[in-house]
Amino acid sequence: MSDLQAIDRYLQETQAQSLETLKSLLRIPSVSADPAYAGDMTRAADSVASALKAAGLEVEMIETDGPPLVYAQSAPVPGKPVALVYGHYDVQPPDPLELWETPPFEPTERNGNLYARGATDDKGQMLTHVESVSAWAKQIGELPLQVKFMIEGEEEMGSEQLDAYLKKPEAKEKLACDVIVISDSGQYSKGQPAITYGLRGIAYFEIHFHGPKQDLHSGSFGGAVNNPANALSKFLASIIDDDGIIQIPGFYDSVKPLEQVERDAWAKLDFNEQQFMDGLGVEGLTGESGYSTLERRWARPTYDVHGLWSGYQGEGSKTIVPAHAAAKFSFRLVPNQTPAEIKVLVEKFVANNTPTGIRSELVDLHGGPGVVVDPNSPFVSAASKAVETAFGNPPVLIREGGSIPIVADMVDLLGADCLLLGWGLEDDGMHSPNEKFNIADFYRGIRASAHLWQHLAS
Numbered sequence: 001m002s003d004l005q006a007i008d009r010y011l012q013e014t015q016a017q018s019l020e021t022l023k024s025l026l027r028i029p030s031v032s033a034d035p036a037y038a039g040d041m042t043r044a045a046d047s048v049a050s051a052l053k054a055a056g057l058e059v060e061m062i063e064t065d066g067p068p069l070v071y072a073q074s075a076p077v078p079g080k081p082v083a084l085v086y087g088h089y090d091v092q093p094p095d096p097l098e099l100w101e102t103p104p105f106e107p108t109e110r111n112g113n114l115y116a117r118g119a120t121d122d123k124g125q126m127l128t129h130v131e132s133v134s135a136w137a138k139q140i141g142e143l144p145l146q147v148k149f150m151i152e153g154e155e156e157m158g159s160e161q162l163d164a165y166l167k168k169p170e171a172k173e174k175l176a177c178d179v180i181v182i183s184d185s186g187q188y189s190k191g192q193p194a195i196t197y198g199l200r201g202i203a204y205f206e207i208h209f210h211g212p213k214q215d216l217h218s219g220s221f222g223g224a225v226n227n228p229a230n231a232l233s234k235f236l237a238s239i240i241d242d243d244g245i246i247q248i249p250g251f252y253d254s255v256k257p258l259e260q261v262e263r264d265a266w267a268k269l270d271f272n273e274q275q276f277m278d279g280l281g282v283e284g285l286t287g288e289s290g291y292s293t294l295e296r297r298w299a300r301p302t303y304d305v306h307g308l309w310s311g312y313q314g315e316g317s318k319t320i321v322p323a324h325a326a327a328k329f330s331f332r333l334v335p336n337q338t339p340a341e342i343k344v345l346v347e348k349f350v351a352n353n354t355p356t357g358i359r360s361e362l363v364d365l366h367g368g369p370g371v372v373v374d375p376n377s378p379f380v381s382a383a384s385k386a387v388e389t390a391f392g393n394p395p396v397l398i399r400e401g402g403s404i405p406i407v408a409d410m411v412d413l414l415g416a417d418c419l420l421l422g423w424g425l426e427d428d429g430m431h432s433p434n435e436k437f438n439i440a441d442f443y444r445g446i447r448a449s450a451h452l453w454q455h456l457a458s
């Protein structure tokens with residue numbers, strides 16, 4: 001029996017155990033955005049570290065000014081490439097809680113899926129690599145190449161601590177590798193796996209509009225005093241026009257245009273607009289004119305408001321001019337835009353567009369550039385084989401619109417290639433209520449990962 005046959009059999013027999021490991025990690029509410037969960041961040045890091053130890057790896061907890069980084073490595077294998085798995089143990093806030101059918105931190109099986117915050121993003125996907133390494137260690141006794149892990153706890157808020165760690169002199173040596181392997185994205189569709197060769201970047205801001213020193217009677221003062229809620233709505237709306245073009249001067253200056261070969265390849269992908277709308281519960285789509293839906297989602301910059309608050313939000317009505325209004329918004333960036341250059345442009349735009357009677361305050365929350373890797377690398381061929389075996393279909397090459405803010409920096413620092421192998425599905429509900437991960441995809445992901453190590457080594 002070949003190594004891979006032995007591993008396949010072992011994985012079949014140990015599926016239930018792998019699922020239990022995932023469930024125990026999902027029970028820890030590691031919400032990085034909310035300081036109230038700081039203790040749970042440490043517990044989640046410990047839980048990841050235990051899983052890595054159980055997989056036979058040498059593990060090191062790297063303390064930071066935020067949640068710890070979990071580093072691990074298997075024994076070096078001379079003459080073979082080195083793979084570095086990157087993933088994150090933090091999750092997005094679970095609200096709105098009332099929309100969850102079962103509580104977000106009580107992982108529950110339903111219709112072949114496992115429901116919990118973090119199931120697909122990213123605990124479930126990240127663990128596929130831990131479990132595959134464990135299978136090699138337990139069944140064969142050693143790995144066909146050296147695998148390292150860097151699992152962080154701040155991806156969902158911009159990876160500030162990992163970014164700081166990468167600047168330390170020891171990071172480059174410790175993380176040295178030929179290829180970074182990341183499972184924190186998706187398949188193209190159910191039954192159609194994908195390898196992702198590009199992600200968008202992000203620049204995220206919060207803005208405050210301050211008006212009168214306190215809320216005022218809108219009858220006595222309305223019409224004479226600038227209302228921060230009116231002013232902020234107008235400001236936010238002015239950032240984009242009806243054709244989906246962002247109105248901040250200079251915003252498109254460094255945008256790398258889509259290549260015709262990509263547009264042609266994506267046009268051939270099976271994409272049903274009606275099905276897409278039905279899945280989202282919308283009756284029409286909008287976006288930048290001149291681009292298809294896939295192009296708008298994967299490779300064009302965007303602007304979205306994520307939250308806004310001001311004035312009276314309780315029952316009934318209250319007639320005030322609120323003293324204050326605020327919003328959170330971000331831009332998805334494409335190669336070669338940088339968050340730093342966008343920040344300068346946004347600051348200028350805010351300064352030039354703050355109306356009379358309003359004091360504005362812009363806060364830069366986080367950012368990360370987009371990334372595009374070589375879709376024709378030998379690593380992609382190795383991964384294609386592994387994915388095809390596990391998922392039963394050869395993967396298609398796609399880009400995706402989400403961001404993993406640290407990837408570009410890691411690729412640059414380590415001079416490594418990058419494989420984005422997503423096991424999730426579009427309807428997994430990343431960042432939404434009732435997030436899930438298909439349990440069969442969890443097992444397929446583990447198998448694909450186990451085969452990947454072999455193919456990368458040969």
Ligand code: BES
Nearest residue numbers: 121156157158184185400402403404405
């Ligand atoms: N798993 C996602 C990234 C992703 C989403 C990749 C969809 C491909 C498709 C990741 O955990 C994430 O959500 N990242 C944040 C980063 C941000 C908060 C800095 C994102 O994209 O919003």
Ligand code: ZN
Nearest residue numbers: 092121156430
């Ligand atoms: Zn996420």
